[in-house]
Amino acid sequence: GQQVMQIPQYQHVQEGEDFTTYCNSSTTLSNIQWYKQRPGGHPVFLIQLVKSGEVKKQKRLTFQFGEAKKNSSLHITATQTTDVGTYFCPSGYSTLTFGKGTMLLVSP
């Protein structure tokens, strides 16, 4: 997998607020995948982006892949307590390099 840096490492929001996490690479990525890990749980695959400028939506979640395929973002609209967890953005196929992810805490 290719190394991707993710920011912020941690964010605490009030329920209803929006949230965005960003992933950046110094090299062009073949793809980017997004995973969510709930506290005490295992990572769960959310989506994969492969095309330059690609935008995909899953209900309140919007995923974007940059035009240069070097960055990606996940935006959550109107967060809910069920969004709590750590979000990861690894790249690759046969191997994935996960990094530390972004931990999201949502207060009711």
Place this chain on the structure above:
Amino acid sequence: NAGVTQTPKFQVLKTGQSMTLQCAQDMNHEYMSWYRQDPGMGLRLIHYSVGAGITDQGEVPNGYNVSRSTTEDFPLRLLSAAPSQTSVYFCASSFHRDRVGYTFGSGTRLTVV
């Protein structure tokens, strides 16, 4: 139920003991990987396999061995457990270039005393 099965879920070892963490998947996935997760460190790749009979090292392979004699199974062996190997271990599998990403097992929480 289709998925990745890890056993055991919890294990306590004494320093110097050896053990095998089991991982099995019934989805006919070619790719399988082992990760360890420590607080503040994210997920780090230990070993991976792209098919039966083929394995390779990841980011943190020291102290661990793997084998892939069948498509379904990918056991992780701790040769001589050390306190630094206290961690949560996840096994994951995927098809080649699959759009549905990796499926993870529920993890093994290992404590070495």
